[in-house]
Amino acid sequence: MTSETNQTPIFIVGMPRSGTTLMRSMLSVHPNIAVSRETHFLPQWWKRYRKIDLNNLDNFEAFWQEYSASDRFEKVVIDPPLVKERILASDNMELKTIFTCIMEVLATKMNKPRWAEKTPVHYKYIDILLNWYPQARIIWMVRDPRAV
Numbered sequence: 621m622t623s624e625t626n627q628t629p630i631f632i633v634g635m636p637r638s639g640t641t642l643m644r645s646m647l648s649v650h651p652n653i654a655v656s657r658e659t660h661f662l663p664q665w666w667k668r669y670r671k672i673d674l675n676n677l678d679n680f681e682a683f684w685q686e687y688s689a690s691d692r693f694e695k696v697v698i699d700p701p702l703v704k705e706r707i708l709a710s711d712n713m714e715l716k717t718i719f720t721c722i723m724e725v726l727a728t729k730m731n732k733p734r735w736a737e738k739t740p741v742h743y744k745y746i747d748i749l750l751n752w753y754p755q756a757r758i759i760w761m762v763r764d765p766r767a768v
Contacts, residue, residue: 629723629753630655630736633743634761643759644738654723654730656737657695661719662745664690674713683718697722698729716752 630653634640648655665687674680687693688700697703706721707713727735740761742749749756 627734628755628757630734630757630759631742631746631749632736632738632740632759632761633746634740635743635763636740638740638761638763640738640740640761643761644736647736652732653734653736654727654732656723656726656735658692658739659696659719659722659737660692660739660741661715661722662739662742662748664692665718666715666745666748669715674715674718680707680713696726698726719752 630647632640632643632647632655644655647653665683669683672679672683674683684704688697693700703721703725706725707718710717710721723735723737727733743760746758749758
């Protein structure tokens with residue numbers, strides 16, 4: 621593997637009960653890959669904020685207040701002040717930047733160079749994920765329906 625491949629994100633997607641949690645568990649033990657809990661970032665936040673200019677500080681603060689009060693926030697965001705600091709220091713506070721900062725802080729805190737994200741329903745947003753991260757690896761779990 622090239623070093624570029626080693627740094628590309630990994631997304632675990634699939635239908636419920638298809639084995640995404642097992643795949644998350646297996647990848648989590650890899651010494652170089654930090655795997656987040658389910659973020660549901662795209663169905664919850666991209667859908668709601670994709671047309672709002674988050675580079676406007678008032679808009680960003682409104683987003684951050686709503687996002688940080690969400691039920692998934694504590695389960696996903698390891699160091700909220702550091703994540704927010706990284707986002708505000710970026711040159712473009714778009715949703716991709718926000719998502720990337722969250723994942724990079726997770727990887728840094730876990731002392732791992734590469735990050736992965738497991739939200740099964742993100743299979744509906746693969747076009748966005750590949751637009752954001754053209755070199756990303758997608759693991760699409762498929763299970764024989766008779767085994768569910």
